[in-house]
Amino acid sequence: MGEEIDKGATEPRRVTRLIRLPEVQHRVGLGRSTIYRWMSEGKFPKPVQLGGYAVAWAEDVIEDWINSRLS
Structure with missing residues (x-):
């Protein structure tokens, strides 16, 4: 039915903000x-x-874009 949580996982779960x-403009x-x-x-x-008309960007996608521009 639902997904099981792997209690033995060593990587912390990353939350996408x-x-x-x-904020995108500022960054x-x-x-x-x-x-x-x-x-x-x-x-x-x-x-x-x-x-509706509300949109947002995933923070990690914007960070990746910034890093690609700096390379």
């Missing part, structure tokens, strides 16, 4: 229009739909 547009140093333009061009990760 969702961040909204203002990447880009404006809203640039983020959305780059998303349409495939240069920036797309957000996940939260419901």
Whole structure:
């Protein structure tokens, strides 16, 4: 029925934090229009739909994008 939890697992479970547009803008140093333009061009990760018009990005996806730009 449900998934069993592996009590012998040694790796801690990583919780994905969702961040909204203002925090994404702050972290990447880009404006809203640039983020959305780059998303349409495939240069920036797309957000996940939260419901209605609300969207957010997975924090680890944004961190990976930043790290790829620094490399």
